[in-house]
Amino acid sequence: PTRPPFDLDQATEQIRAGSRAWIARAITLVESTRPDHRRLAQELLAQLAHTAPSTVRLGVSGVPGAGKSTFINALGGRLIDAGHAVAVLAVDPSSTRTGGSILGDKTRMTRLAADPRAFVRPSPSAGTLGGVAKATREAMVVLEAAGYDVVIVETVGVGQSETAVAEMVDTFLLLTLARSGDQLQGIKKGVLELADVIAVNKADGKHETEAWKAARELSGALHLLGASTGVLTCSAQEGTGLDEVWAQVLRHRQGLDLTAKRREQLIGWTWSMVRDTLLDQLRESPAVRELTPAVEAQVRAGELTPASAAEQILQALRRT
Amino acid sequence: PTRPPFDLDQATEQIRAGSRAWIARAITLVESTRPDHRRLAQELLAQLAHTAPSTVRLGVSGVPGAGKSTFINALGGRLIDAGHAVAVLAVDPSSTRTGGSILGDKTRMTRLAADPRAFVRPSPSAGTLGGVAKATREAMVVLEAAGYDVVIVETVGVGQSETAVAEMVDTFLLLTLARSGDQLQGIKKGVLELADVIAVNKADGKHETEAWKAARELSGALHLLGASTGVLTCSAQEGTGLDEVWAQVLRHRQGLDLTAKRREQLIGWTWSMVRDTLLDQLRESPAVRELTPAVEAQVRAGELTPASAAEQILQALRRT
Numbered sequence: 001p002t003r004p005p006f007d008l009d010q011a012t013e014q015i016r017a018g019s020r021a022w023i024a025r026a027i028t029l030v031e032s033t034r035p036d037h038r039r040l041a042q043e044l045l046a047q048l049a050h051t052a053p054s055t056v057r058l059g060v061s062g063v064p065g066a067g068k069s070t071f072i073n074a075l076g077g078r079l080i081d082a083g084h085a086v087a088v089l090a091v092d093p094s095s096t097r098t099g100g101s102i103l104g105d106k107t108r109m110t111r112l113a114a115d116p117r118a119f120v121r122p123s124p125s126a127g128t129l130g131g132v133a134k135a136t137r138e139a140m141v142v143l144e145a146a147g148y149d150v151v152i153v154e155t156v157g158v159g160q161s162e163t164a165v166a167e168m169v170d171t172f173l174l175l176t177l178a179r180s181g182d183q184l185q186g187i188k189k190g191v192l193e194l195a196d197v198i199a200v201n202k203a204d205g206k207h208e209t210e211a212w213k214a215a216r217e218l219s220g221a222l223h224l225l226g227a228s229t230g231v232l233t234c235s236a237q238e239g240t241g242l243d244e245v246w247a248q249v250l251r252h253r254q255g256l257d258l259t260a261k262r263r264e265q266l267i268g269w270t271w272s273m274v275r276d277t278l279l280d281q282l283r284e285s286p287a288v289r290e291l292t293p294a295v296e297a298q299v300r301a302g303e304l305t306p307a308s309a310a311e312q313i314l315q316a317l318r319r320t
Numbered sequence: 321p322t323r324p325p326f327d328l329d330q331a332t333e334q335i336r337a338g339s340r341a342w343i344a345r346a347i348t349l350v351e352s353t354r355p356d357h358r359r360l361a362q363e364l365l366a367q368l369a370h371t372a373p374s375t376v377r378l379g380v381s382g383v384p385g386a387g388k389s390t391f392i393n394a395l396g397g398r399l400i401d402a403g404h405a406v407a408v409l410a411v412d413p414s415s416t417r418t419g420g421s422i423l424g425d426k427t428r429m430t431r432l433a434a435d436p437r438a439f440v441r442p443s444p445s446a447g448t449l450g451g452v453a454k455a456t457r458e459a460m461v462v463l464e465a466a467g468y469d470v471v472i473v474e475t476v477g478v479g480q481s482e483t484a485v486a487e488m489v490d491t492f493l494l495l496t497l498a499r500s501g502d503q504l505q506g507i508k509k510g511v512l513e514l515a516d517v518i519a520v521n522k523a524d525g526k527h528e529t530e531a532w533k534a535a536r537e538l539s540g541a542l543h544l545l546g547a548s549t550g551v552l553t554c555s556a557q558e559g560t561g562l563d564e565v566w567a568q569v570l571r572h573r574q575g576l577d578l579t580a581k582r583r584e585q586l587i588g589w590t591w592s593m594v595r596d597t598l599l600d601q602l603r604e605s606p607a608v609r610e611l612t613p614a615v616e617a618q619v620r621a622g623e624l625t626p627a628s629a630a631e632q633i634l635q636a637l638r639r640t
Contacts, residue, residue: 042628049622134627190510192545221541225512263620270619273630274637278598299590300583302369307454308362310593317594 006040012047015146023119023146030138031124033131045138048145055144058249059165061155061191062175067201069108071175071236072152076118077111078242079150085117087148089139091165092123092156093132119143130276133164137269140168166194167268170261171252173197173245178207178214192222195229196252199245203233287316326360332367335466343439343466350458351444353451365458368465375464378569379485381475381511382495387521389428391495391556392472396438397431398562399470405437407468409459411485412443412476413452439463450596453484457589460488486514487585487592491572493517493565498527498534512542515549516572519565523553607636 006029014022030041062068076086088109112118124135140151155165166172174195198218203211211233219231230248234241282288295312298304304312326349334342350361382388396406408429432438444455460471475485486492494515518538523531531553539551550568554561602608615632618624624632 038627042625045625046623046628049625138625138627190513193510217544221544224537224541225545266619266626267616269626270616270629270633273626274602274633275599277630277634278602279595282594282598296587296590299586303366305362305365305369305458306586306589306593307358307458308366309590310597313590313594314597 008040008043008047011044012145015048015142018146020116020119023142024121026142027121027135027139030142031135041138045141048141055148056150056249056253057140057169057171058150058152059155059162059169059172060152060175061162061165061172061194062201063177064156066175066177067236068154068156068175071199071201071234071242072154073109073111074236074239075242075246076109076150076152077115078239079246080112080115080117084150085119085148086112086150086152087119087121087140087143088112088152088154089121089136089143090123090154090156091129091132091136091161092154093127093129093161094156119146119148128276128280129160129164130273130280133161133168134269134273137168162191162194167265167272170256170258171196171249173199173249175199175201176214176218177202178211193227197245197248198222198229198231199241200231200233201236203241204235204238208233208235281320282317285317285320287319288313291316328360328363328367331364332465335368335462338466340439343462344441346462347441347455347459350462351455361458365461368461375468376470376569376573377460377489377491378470378472379475379482379489379492380472380495381482381485381492381514382521383497384476386495386497387556388474388476388495391519391521391554391562392474393429393431394556394559395562395566396429396470396472397435398559399566400432400435400437404470405439405468406432406470406472407439407441407460407463408432408472408474409441409456409463410443410474410476411449411452411456411481412474413447413449413481414476439466439468448596448600449480449484450593450600453481453488454589454593456485457488482511482514487588490576490578490581491516491569493519493569495519495521496534496538497522498531513547517565517568518542518549518551519561520551520553521556523561524555524558528553528555601640602637605637605640607639608633611636 006025011022011026015026026041026044029037029044032038032041060068060072072088076088079086109120112120121139124132124139136153140153143151151169153165153169155161162172172194174191174197176198178200198215200211200215200218203215215231215233219229222229222231230252232241232245232248234245236242291313295304295309299306299309326345331342331346335346346361346364349357349364352358352361380388380392392408396408399406429440432440441459444452444459456473460473463471471489473485473489475481482492492514494511494517496518498520518535520531520535520538523535535551535553539549542549542551550572552561552565552568554565556562611633615624615629619626619629
């Protein structure tokens with residue numbers, strides 16, 4: 001079926017009215033890398049950004065198996081019951097539109113997938129982390145203009161995706177599990193420092209005491225290391241502790257100068273897009289790609305100094 | 321006095337023979353940004369690198385007041401007594417050749433400054449961290465060729481200098497102090513993760529028990545968070561615990577595949593020099609500098625999306 005051309009004013013109006021079809025079209029537009037789509041997307045975003053809603057932006061991360069999808073489904077369900085409209089986005093540069101992780105998410109987020117007051121959108125599959133993060137940030141603007149007042153951004157913990165997500169949300173929540181002795185085993189370096197709130201999930205049944213103990217130990221260790229991160233327990237499965245986690249998220253957010261934080265995030269995104277583009281040009285330069293194996297081999301063999309090698313690579317880039 | 325022209329073969333021979341004057345000249349050469357100096361420096365380094373010594377490369381970091389200079393002076397003195405030749409370098413992008421920090425270092429490292437088997441060189445003052453790190457890495461090659469078998473690189477904890485130092489050494493040592501409850505207060509985020517060995521310094525007099533307790537707590541907290549970093553106590557002032565710290569450094573180093581680690585460090589430096597150059601070009605572009613204030617103001621005001629702003633900045637860069 002041919003769709004009518006994308007009309008900016010109509011799109012703005014329909015998105016503000018909450019049209020799911022137009023929201024989806026707009027997100028597809030911001031995910032596109034075609035130059036004409038990109039221009040149109042930027043015009044649309046500038047128009048939509050004039051609505052300045054007081055959305056709660058929450059990042060959720062955690063090791064595989066920590067129960068992120070179940071947690072988001074359960075928390076999102078409660079927020080909807082309390083009158084919120086909840087959008088769920090993801091940053092997963094490893095995903096593909098046909099891959100398993102998205103299907104998995106949709107299947108596990110049964111409550112949210114079926115609810116008209118929720119909008120669940122899988123991660124864009126646009127290759128680089130920079131591209132995926134950009135599309136997700138822009139989708140957030142669309143969803144906020146459409147009236148979603150809670151936006152949850154999930155990260156699957158691949159590479160630097162946690163940092164990208166932490167830079168687009170107000171509060172970053174880390175889900176973990178109780179494992180005696182090594183509460184944070186498997187959590188990538190640096191992620192712990194990004195966490196504003198930590199929740200030990202699966203605190204249910206025979207694991208409840210263990211989870212409570214783990215949270216207390218973790219809190220003590222973090223305090224000793226100079227952090228004041230709140231550590232709570234919850235069970236997404238049984239729905240316990242979720243209200244407390246949400247209260248802690250709101251407490252963290254109330255301690256922020258939100259206007260200033262978001263303004264600085266905008267400036268930060270601008271420069272990170274500039275840097276990403278420059279580094280993409282480096283990565284994609286045919287001359288650099290051709291030169292790299294020989295130059296690296298010479299450096300490894302000690303025949304070429306790193307500075308000389310860098311000079312050769314930069315010369316190849318200039319030839320591109 | 322006019323010096324004779326820098327002859328490569330003579331320089332190589334003199335440096336290998338340990339001539340302090342030629343070592344100093346060679347380091348000044350690698351610090352220079354003049355294109356003819358740079359070319360000459362790279363030829364010299366390629367020639368010197370053919371000697372492949374089994375130098376111990378140790379990074380030392382810590383908060384101001386942790387006693388880094390005193391520690392390096394005391395440890396270096398012991399290593400010299402044990403038959404080593406010790407070189408001390410620094411990465412301090414905030415330093416200037418006439419500034420106080422260098423003078424301070426030289427004054428505090430009295431033992432090493434006076435010893436012919438030690439070579440203490442202040443941080444190059446070449447502006448950016450990338451430039452300073454490059455000069456320090458290259459000075460390390462000169463000193464190793466000259467027969468220094470222990471190279472200690474000090475960092476003063478400014479910005480990202482710890483990461484740069486961790487990437488040029490085999491083992492990264494963090495010095496800290498016993499402070500009840502908050503052992504790592506003041507240590508920059510991320511530095512803890514770089515540490516291969518941690519030593520609680522100033523474990524002397526009435527602080528000895530406190531330091532010992534702090535080390536035990538720190539070790540426990542780190543273990544709980546999944547790290548296996550060794551935590552020891554020492555007193556650089558009294559010379560206690562230094563042998564144990566050194567033994568721990570050697571233990572860490574023995575666990576490494578040193579050949580592979582150093583090869584990958586060379587490749588890593590190559591690409592970081594490429595990236596640094598690209599980002600320097602961005603930072604120094606007159607067109608970008610001129611455009612930035614207006615573009616950032618529009619982004620803050622919500623009149624321009626980050627993606628459009630990034631596009632404008634990249635266009636300005638291309639015009640440069």
